[in-house]
Amino acid sequence: MNTLNTLGVEKPDYSNWVSTRFVYIPAGLGLLCVGLSIVAPVLIVVAVLFFLMSLYFLYARYRFSPAGGNVQAQVQDLVLAHLDWDGQGKALDVGCGNGPLTIKLAHKYPNAQVTGIDAWGEMWEYSRRVCDRNAMIEEVAAQTTFQKATASALPFADESFDAAVSNLVFHEVRDAKDKRELIREALRVVKKGGRFAFQDLFQWKSIYGETDELVATLKSWGITKVAFIKTSDAAFIPTALKLPFMVGTIGVLYGEK
Numbered sequence: 001m002n003t004l005n006t007l008g009v010e011k012p013d014y015s016n017w018v019s020t021r022f023v024y025i026p027a028g029l030g031l032l033c034v035g036l037s038i039v040a041p042v043l044i045v046v047a048v049l050f051f052l053m054s055l056y057f058l059y060a061r062y063r064f065s066p067a068g069g070n071v072q073a074q075v076q077d078l079v080l081a082h083l084d085w086d087g088q089g090k091a092l093d094v095g096c097g098n099g100p101l102t103i104k105l106a107h108k109y110p111n112a113q114v115t116g117i118d119a120w121g122e123m124w125e126y127s128r129r130v131c132d133r134n135a136m137i138e139e140v141a142a143q144t145t146f147q148k149a150t151a152s153a154l155p156f157a158d159e160s161f162d163a164a165v166s167n168l169v170f171h172e173v174r175d176a177k178d179k180r181e182l183i184r185e186a187l188r189v190v191k192k193g194g195r196f197a198f199q200d201l202f203q204w205k206s207i208y209g210e211t212d213e214l215v216a217t218l219k220s221w222g223i224t225k226v227a228f229i230k231t232s233d234a235a236f237i238p239t240a241l242k243l244p245f246m247v248g249t250i251g252v253l254y255g256e257k
């Protein structure tokens with residue numbers, strides 16, 4: 001990993017959501033199929049499919065990166081754009097990864113104290129160490145705290161935070177069968193009247209059901225204001241990335257507790 005920018009200054013590492021293994025593994029399997037096609041010619045078709053898969057992920061990785069338009073950062077910015085908060089008090093970022101949203105929150109709200117939690121498992125190349133380093137480079141270390149915890153049982157008392165955000169985390173959490181319970185858990189630690197903005201695959205019906213019903217469910221929990229926008233409708237999302245497993249089913253649930 002190159003940790004210096006072109007001026008030799010240390011740069012933060014937010015990592016790309018499309019890891020290089022999504023490019024290399026299908027490419028490797030494609031090459032294997034080409035080799036095996038000597039004994040089973042039909043495997044050439046499978047090889048082509050693997051190469052196409054590899055190319056698709058290479059394209060997605062490029063578009064998410066700063067060089068390819070920074071779609072990843074723009075998706076994160078959409079969460080903050082829907083957090084209608086005055087920035088006074090404490091905010092929580094559930095599943096902070098390498099801390100991009102935590103750090104963006106700290107920049108946007110200089111009076112706020114922001115906590116980022118994550119389980120930092122093997123599925124992702126993220127860590128608390130990188131979060132701390134990123135916060136230092138971005139000059140918000142005094143405003144930010146990073147802590148290992150699971151989104152399914154947040155280690156905070158009810159109503160501890162004035163605001164909460166989360167970006168593309170809930171669908172990943174393995175220790176929660178019903179992912180809606182993770183929204184409930186995140187809202188539990190928000191003060192009454194506090195603000196929230198959560199982005200996830202909320203239009204993936206087998207995970208969250210119908211969006212109208214999801215919004216109604218939050219209201220049935222006593223949440224004062226709940227609204228929803230489809231991220232996939234945003235002009236900055238390239239059409240090729242609107243597949244359901246990329247950003248085609250994501251949206252932002254936001255409002256006031």
Ligand SMILES: C[S@@+](CC[C@H](N)C(=O)[O-])C[C@H]1O[C@@H](n2cnc3c(N)ncnc32)[C@H](O)[C@@H]1O
Nearest residue numbers: 095096097118119120150151167168169172173
């Ligand atoms: C797609 S990444 C998003 C990271 C970050 N929010 C961002 O915008 O870059 C999904 C994150 O969910 C985290 N995660 C997975 N299971 C979790 C759990 N049980 N509790 C907290 N975080 C979890 C992963 O470690 C990873 O950082």
